[in-house]
Amino acid sequence: MIAGRRFRAPSGNRSILADPPVDTWADLVADNRRALSTDVEFGGLPLMDLRRQAAEEAIAAAQAYHRDAGEPVPSLAGRDPCRIIAAGHQPELFHPGVWAKNFALNGIAQQLRAVPLNLIIDHDTLKAATVHFPAWPSDGRPHAPESVQLATLAYDTYAGEVPFEERPVQDETLFAAFPDHFAERTRNWDIETLVPFTWRTMLARATMTNLLGERIVRARRSLERQWGCVNLELPMSRLASLPCFARFASHLLTDIEQFRVRYNSTVQAYRVKHGIRSRNHPVPDLITDADRIEAPFWIWRAGEARRGRMFVSKSEYFLHLYAGDRLLAKLPNQPGDAWVEAWQKLAAEGIKIRPRALSTTLFARLVLGDFFIHGIGGGKYDEVADVLIADALKLPVPIFSVLTATLHLPLPGFTSHAGDVRQLQAEARDLYWNPQRHIPTDQPVNANDHESITHKQTLIQQSPELKSLRRQRFRELQSLTAAIRPMVEQPYQETLAELDQSQREAGANQRLERRDFAFPLFPETKLQAFMQGIQGSM
Numbered sequence: 001m002i003a004g005r006r007f008r009a010p011s012g013n014r015s016i017l018a019d020p021p022v023d024t025w026a027d028l029v030a031d032n033r034r035a036l037s038t039d040v041e042f043g044g045l046p047l048m049d050l051r052r053q054a055a056e057e058a059i060a061a062a063q064a065y066h067r068d069a070g071e072p073v074p075s076l077a078g079r080d081p082c083r084i085i086a087a088g089h090q091p092e093l094f095h096p097g098v099w100a101k102n103f104a105l106n107g108i109a110q111q112l113r114a115v116p117l118n119l120i121i122d123h124d125t126l127k128a129a130t131v132h133f134p135a136w137p138s139d140g141r142p143h144a145p146e147s148v149q150l151a152t153l154a155y156d157t158y159a160g161e162v163p164f165e166e167r168p169v170q171d172e173t174l175f176a177a178f179p180d181h182f183a184e185r186t187r188n189w190d191i192e193t194l195v196p197f198t199w200r201t202m203l204a205r206a207t208m209t210n211l212l213g214e215r216i217v218r219a220r221r222s223l224e225r226q227w228g229c230v231n232l233e234l235p236m237s238r239l240a241s242l243p244c245f246a247r248f249a250s251h252l253l254t255d256i257e258q259f260r261v262r263y264n265s266t267v268q269a270y271r272v273k274h275g276i277r278s279r280n281h282p283v284p285d286l287i288t289d290a291d292r293i294e295a296p297f298w299i300w301r302a303g304e305a306r307r308g309r310m311f312v313s314k315s316e317y318f319l320h321l322y323a324g325d326r327l328l329a330k331l332p333n334q335p336g337d338a339w340v341e342a343w344q345k346l347a348a349e350g351i352k353i354r355p356r357a358l359s360t361t362l363f364a365r366l367v368l369g370d371f372f373i374h375g376i377g378g379g380k381y382d383e384v385a386d387v388l389i390a391d392a393l394k395l396p397v398p399i400f401s402v403l404t405a406t407l408h409l410p411l412p413g414f415t416s417h418a419g420d421v422r423q424l425q426a427e428a429r430d431l432y433w434n435p436q437r438h439i440p441t442d443q444p445v446n447a448n449d450h451e452s453i454t455h456k457q458t459l460i461q462q463s464p465e466l467k468s469l470r471r472q473r474f475r476e477l478q479s480l481t482a483a484i485r486p487m488v489e490q491p492y493q494e495t496l497a498e499l500d501q502s503q504r505e506a507g508a509n510q511r512l513e514r515r516d517f518a519f520p521l522f523p524e525t526k527l528q529a530f531m532q533g534i535q536g537s538m
Helices: 022-035 047-068 096-112 172-185 195-204 212-226 243-253 256-274 337-348 357-368 376-392 418-433 447-461 467-512 524-536
Strands: 015-019 084-089 115-120 130-135 149-154 232-235 292-301 308-314 318-323 326-332 351-355 371-374 401-406
Touching: 022 096, 022 371, 047 084, 047 115, 047 232, 047 243, 047 357, 084 096, 084 357, 096 115, 096 371, 096 401, 096 524, 115 357, 130 172, 149 172, 172 195, 195 212, 243 256, 243 292, 243 337, 243 357, 256 292, 256 376, 292 318, 292 326, 292 357, 326 337, 326 351, 337 351, 351 357, 357 371, 357 376, 371 376, 376 401, 418 467, 447 467
Parallel strands: 084 115, 084 371, 115 232, 371 401
Antiparallel strands: 015 401, 130 149, 292 308, 292 351, 308 318, 318 326
């Protein structure tokens, strides 16, 4: 269990965070596998049997997904089909630090002869159909730090927070024109980005799918295949319809009253522990509304394009499922084969039930795989999942990893960074408050100034016990410092000017060196070498 840790994104270029360290992962995978080989019942089956079922079903579903996408089906030759290592993310234009998980996943799975399975979290929503990037107005290198600004460019019309699995490209003309618009805004970049390749690949698949997320992941996988990183992938929209997931959901929903109490208790304790005041962090509490109990799932009908929070009410034989206060479906109130049949019938009728954040990771870690690779965001809230697993579900807590990386765009920058600013700030403070330390040895000093310097040095050595004497000493030191200060006015002003320039340069570098620029903005050679280095380090 990883508890009480704070994961901080690495700031240096080409730096990597792996917690626990990569060289421990093989042992942790083995430990998790042993711990979860238990006959404790989960969803009407012993957990070890449910895990075998999940591996078989998920692999078959992933293979079908790749075939449907018109892609080569990743080979499992020499792999243990009952050993899955997993990761996951939304199907978006994420930054290299997120993409690093896919290569780490592939590397560790190769080492352990396991199956690498990347979950596409396509029931999540697109927050903005834009890409941001640094830009400056003049041709060539940015000469003035303040000329570097963050620009934002849309690649599609925003359509609200629609789940990726329901979210088509809204404006095909705008989408197709993005590379030209981007090239115009970045004509003074002296690098060849992956934007043209990414968009050509996405547009070539436009006749196969109008879903934005699907176009993005298919273009990404095309690059991964070229670079030797071939993982199985499976959208959550497909995974959620499988019998193994139905059994997982039945375990939570048929005991929703107790699960809600334990869930909220865990979340509230986390907030207290970390001094969090917001009731929405790390996740909102599950509420009740009359006889309806909120469950950690989304529910909606296909085509509605808007998720609803799922609420459950119980009758003698059924669980009634609501999107808010609107009844959408019902299921048996006991886990088992009848539940699975009813769950899959709902899916065939277009009722979409998808896990929210914590229930997604609970399934991935407990049922689907032997090891899960999180990013920083997932790692932060999975401390809550650890407690839920131990206290609410009474199961062993499998260890997960957190992996992310930082890669800067290879753009021209400036000399100063944050450390230079801090150093100059300290120098300016010391010049102002301790000018006597900075008087050049060859500078003439008159008798009065010499006396002030000597007197101040004497006072600094003193430490009066009486409060009144300490106050008098403080006032004298202030007066003497003000008298000495003109002797270093020139170096003080020069330092302030240098500090101002350094602050402007550091601000520009901060904009140039953000770690969250989308992966197509990078040149292929640098991005490929970095990702393959992560893959090979496992």
